[in-house]
Amino acid sequence: MAIVGIGEVPTGRFPDKPAIYHAVESARMAIRDAGIDKDEIDFVMPTAAMFSFSYIGELTTARLVEELGLKNCKKNCLIFSGGSSSSTGLQMAGAMIASGVARAVLFSHSEKLGTAITGQEGIDLFSVSGISPEWEVPFGQHYSTVAALATTRYKYETGCTDEHIAAVCVSNRKWAELNPNAFFRKPLTIEEVLSSKMLSTPLRAKMSNMLFDGGSAFILTSAERARDLPNKPVYVLGEGGIVTHHVYSQEPDLTRFGWAKAAKEAFEEAGITPKDIDVAEIYDSYPIYQLIAFEEIGLCRRGEGGEMFLRGDTWPGGKIPCTTDGGMLSKGHIGAGGGVSLLVEAARQLMGKAGERQVPNARFAVETATGGTYMDAQVTVLGTEIP
C-alpha cells in the first residue's frame, strides 16, 4: 500500500477556530493532494484529540464524514494509541487495504490543546493522562519528570552531556526555520536552551514541548491504485512495534525502550538497512526520546548521537536529516498529531514536496512514534520504490 495524499494546517494558537476546522481543512487538502474524488474514500479513521472528550465523541460518531460530505464511506472508526497513533493507524489502514476491507482510507488528526486549555491546565492534564493514578500520580509524576528520569539515567550510562541534549533542540529548530507550518521559527542556540528555566533537572524549558492547535491527514490506498494517481507513491515497506510498559516506572530500561526490536522488524520487512535511510523522522516530544530512538534504530551507535546532533549531521544539508518538520519541540506539540505530522512529513519528503527543507533525492525514510509515557516503540520504513 502507499500514501498518496497529504494535508496539514499550520500548528499554532487559533482561538477562533474549532478543532473540526483543522480536521476538515487538512482532510480536504489530503484528498485534493491525492487527486481522487472524495467519494472514493470508503473508510475514515480519525484519531483522538486530547483537549475534549465531547470532541472525541463527535469524531467517533462520524462528524468528519458528514462535514466532508463523503457518500461512500463504509466505516468511520477512531484509532488511538496516543503519540503512536500515526504508526498504529497506518498499520491498521494498511491491513484493511491489503485484505480488501477498504480501498481508500482517510486518516485524520485535529487538536486544540493550545487554546482550549491554559498552561497550568496543560501541566495538570499531563500529570494524570497516561500516568498511573495509583502508582505515580501521588508522587508528583508528570511529563517533565517522565522525560527528566530518562535523561538522568541516559546521561549516567553514556556520558552524554547537557550540550548534546540541547543540540537535539537546536537541530529541530534549524528545520522549523524552514517550515511555514511550524510555530517556533526563530533561530535557537545551545546557550539559549541551557540558560532557559529549569523544570525538572536536567530538563529545561526549551527542552520541553509546548501545546498547540493543529491538524494533518493522509490518504492510504493500494500500490496498484497509487500508480494512476498524480503524486509519487510513498510505499509502506516495513513496520515494527513493541509495547514495553503502561506505568512508566515499570520500564526496565529507560535508556533504550523497545526501539531496537521494533526497528529490526521494520528494516527486515522492508529489505533495507539503516544505512539506506535518506531522511529520519524521529518522534521527539522531548530531546532525550529523539536521541535514544535515533541511536537504537541503528542510525548510529549508542552514545554517539549527541555529537551528530551537535556537529550538524542531522541539520539541513547534513548526512542524516532528522525530524525535518521541526518536531514537537519546534513545530509544536499537538497531542497525537505530533506523530501524525511526522509521518506526513516523511511522505512529503519522499514525494519531493518539502519545499525549502526538501532532502535531495530522498528515496527511503524511517519514521518513529511512541504513545503514553513512551509505552511503545513503533518504527515504519517508507520508500518511493519497493526494493
Add this chain to the structure above:
Amino acid sequence: MERPKKPVPAVTPWGMPFWEGTRQGKLMIQRCSDCNKYIFYPRLVCPHCFSDNVGWVQASGRGTVYSYTVVQSNAPSSFLDDIPYVVAVIRLEEGVQMLSNIVGCDPSELRCDMPVEVTFEKLTDEFTLPKFRPAKP
C-alpha cells in the same frame, strides 16, 4: 492561592494489602507462589508465569536509585508548594521497580545507583506513601 488537595492513590481492590501495609510501616509486595518471582505493582495475574496464585511478602525496604529528577518548576497544581521535590525510580533489592520520592537528602548528593531505604509519610488517615531516603551505612 489555595492549592488543590494532594491526589490520593486510586486504589485497585487487589492492591489494598499494599496500602494497608504502608499504613502499618511495612512495604508489602506480591510474590508468585508458583514461579516465586516478585511482582510490583500488584496484579491479578503473575506477569511472569500467568498464574493467579499470587501472595504477599514484606520487602526489605532497601534498594537503589535507578533514576531521579529534582522538580524545580512547572509542577502539577497540587505539588507546586512542594517544589523542590525529588521524583525517583527505585529498584528494590527484590528486583522490582517503583516510583517514589526521595526525602532527607540534599539534591546535590543524589546519584544514580545510590543505596536507599524506605520511610513512610502519612498523606491522609487512610493513605501512607512509601518514600525513600539515603540508606544508613
